Amino acid sequence: MKVIKFISILTLGIGLVSASPVRPRQAPLGKWDIVGDSQVAAMHIVLASHKDIYIIDKVEGNKIKQANGSPAMSAVYDIETNLVTPLDLTTDTFCSGGSFFANGTLFNSGGAENGLGYNPGYTSARFITPTDANPAWMEIPDGMITSRWYPAMATLPNGNVLVMGGSLKGTGKNNDAINNPTYEIWSAGGAPQPQPVHFPFLVDTMPYNLYPFVHVMPNFENKQLLFVFANTQGIIFDIETNTVVSKTPVIPDGVRSYPLTGNSILLPLKPSLNYKPTIMICGGNTAMEITSPAIASCGRIDPTDPNAQWEMDNFGGTGRVMPDAVLLPDATVLYVNGAGTGFAGYHRGPRGNPLYLNDNPTLTPFIYDPETKEWNTNLAPSVVPRLYHSVATLVSDGRVFITGSNPQPNVELGSKFPTEFRVEMFTPPYLQTGLARPVINSVAGFTTLNDQRIQVTYQQTVEVKITKGQTNSFITAAIIHHGFVTHSQSFSRKYVLLKVISAQEDPNDNNNITLNLEMPPNPTILPPGPSYLYVLDNGVPATFSVSLILGFPTT
Ligand SMILES: *[C@@H]1O[C@H](CO)[C@@H](O)[C@H](O)[C@H]1NC(C)=O
Ligand SMILES: *[C@@H]1O[C@H](CO)[C@@H](O)[C@H](O)[C@H]1NC(C)=O
Ligand SMILES: [Cu+2]
Numbered sequence: 001m002k003v004i005k006f007i008s009i010l011t012l013g014i015g016l017v018s019a020s021p022v023r024p025r026q027a028p029l030g031k032w033d034i035v036g037d038s039q040v041a042a043m044h045i046v047l048a049s050h051k052d053i054y055i056i057d058k059v060e061g062n063k064i065k066q067a068n069g070s071p072a073m074s075a076v077y078d079i080e081t082n083l084v085t086p087l088d089l090t091t092d093t094f095c096s097g098g099s100f101f102a103n104g105t106l107f108n109s110g111g112a113e114n115g116l117g118y119n120p121g122y123t124s125a126r127f128i129t130p131t132d133a134n135p136a137w138m139e140i141p142d143g144m145i146t147s148r149w150y151p152a153m154a155t156l157p158n159g160n161v162l163v164m165g166g167s168l169k170g171t172g173k174n175n176d177a178i179n180n181p182t183y184e185i186w187s188a189g190g191a192p193q194p195q196p197v198h199f200p201f202l203v204d205t206m207p208y209n210l211y212p213f214v215h216v217m218p219n220f221e222n223k224q225l226l227f228v229f230a231n232t233q234g235i236i237f238d239i240e241t242n243t244v245v246s247k248t249p250v251i252p253d254g255v256r257s258y259p260l261t262g263n264s265i266l267l268p269l270k271p272s273l274n275y276k277p278t279i280m281i282c283g284g285n286t287a288m289e290i291t292s293p294a295i296a297s298c299g300r301i302d303p304t305d306p307n308a309q310w311e312m313d314n315f316g317g318t319g320r321v322m323p324d325a326v327l328l329p330d331a332t333v334l335y336v337n338g339a340g341t342g343f344a345g346y347h348r349g350p351r352g353n354p355l356y357l358n359d360n361p362t363l364t365p366f367i368y369d370p371e372t373k374e375w376n377t378n379l380a381p382s383v384v385p386r387l388y389h390s391v392a393t394l395v396s397d398g399r400v401f402i403t404g405s406n407p408q409p410n411v412e413l414g415s416k417f418p419t420e421f422r423v424e425m426f427t428p429p430y431l432q433t434g435l436a437r438p439v440i441n442s443v444a445g446f447t448t449l450n451d452q453r454i455q456v457t458y459q460q461t462v463e464v465k466i467t468k469g470q471t472n473s474f475i476t477a478a479i480i481h482h483g484f485v486t487h488s489q490s491f492s493r494k495y496v497l498l499k500v501i502s503a504q505e506d507p508n509d510n511n512n513i514t515l516n517l518e519m520p521p522n523p524t525i526l527p528p529g530p531s532y533l534y535v536l537d538n539g540v541p542a543t544f545s546v547s548l549i550l551g552f553p554t555t
Pocket of ligand 1: 101103104105127129187188189190191
């Protein structure tokens, strides 16, 4: 068997023939397709399997009904058939949070007031396990000691789930009477109800601190370190010792969190950079006015560096409030959705239109390359405005699922910006190159893929067999934990580039390659629980990704 020589496993993956990726001659623009109807307005979504997306909304007059006749608040959207099946709930999920436990169960917490046959959801803890034969929500209506509307959530390296902040009831912006400056940690082992812990950062960052940005920081000391950001400030917080380790400087240009909602992501982590974290925060606004132009800047920082400064960049040349970011398999970042002016929320009570508080929808997607810091703004625009309460997520085949937009208190179809049920798929330019896509044939010996989550562990070398179709191949691989998407965030999401240990051609068929891929070093780098393996050839993703579950080694 011929062993293919390494080009540079650390930065580039493995070149099977050529040393650098093939670039198409004419840059494609990407493509939008309206593929279906969500039936339930998509305030929150989560990729539950290679084909199922769970939609979670709030109490309002959605199109389909659940078993008791109330309008459905949650549903499964099958991206292969574009069919929607309601999921029953009893408590209002309005502006709640979510994250996966290490065992693969999704945890959704918090919400708002009652209505349309539903109970309040402020203290509700809800669980659903996508791998069950018939997945259904299990709710504990008084599961939480304190009420939380707009909480952030994150899966911790030990597999527990953090629930942080929020307010005691719905509001335009937070105020001292209803602020909930605490966090609680839910045990993956089903331990008793956790006690909330006081968290002064959410006092210091009033009033723009709802849905704080939370990212788990990679480290090699087995520490549970969080980067937490709200308003204009960030801290590194050690959750085990309950101490602030360091503070970042104030970000320039204005407020970045709700209701002046910007976007915060942890850029792809790479073995060649020893998983050094870079946070990028883009967009937001400076005033709660529908005419106020959105912030047109992004800041990058490694918040674990005590001397870190914000490195500012323009946001592709356009201001955007409420942008959604999608980490694409090729380690670039797609920005979609949002508005050029205004802020998150809507008017309350009976008054004339407009009820919405954001305008000038930003219809053109941008793609950012974190390595070259270049923006590709020459992409096809969508025709569907996606304002407050819009969502986007990468799916298994490398396309991007985009839906939602409901800057209204209830389902409202007559407005300039109606409740939006249309589902779009965005095909990124990497699927328009004309280059053949690789196909994943087996992972860790399994040839039946995506009918279960394949169990792998940290540092494990996993054998992956693929068929490539290109002559000058350049294979890379990544693992992505898709987060819980809501309000321009994706809780717990991480992208980790994998080390390609070896690549061997089959002597009988040089299109068949056996790869050995090394899983991430530890759970601070990628959370335990469900993740997806993506393999690319010259930046073109495989026909589908493969569902894994990252677990701790059993001794
Ligand atoms: C995972 O853990 C959660 C929290 O302890 C529990 O509620 C759930 O039933 C567990 N799921 C599975 C599949 O064991
Ligand atoms: C290459 O892989 C495909 C998919 O597993 C398989 O059907 C085919 O037989 C392989 N080719 C050879 C020559 O082994
Ligand atoms: Cu909301």
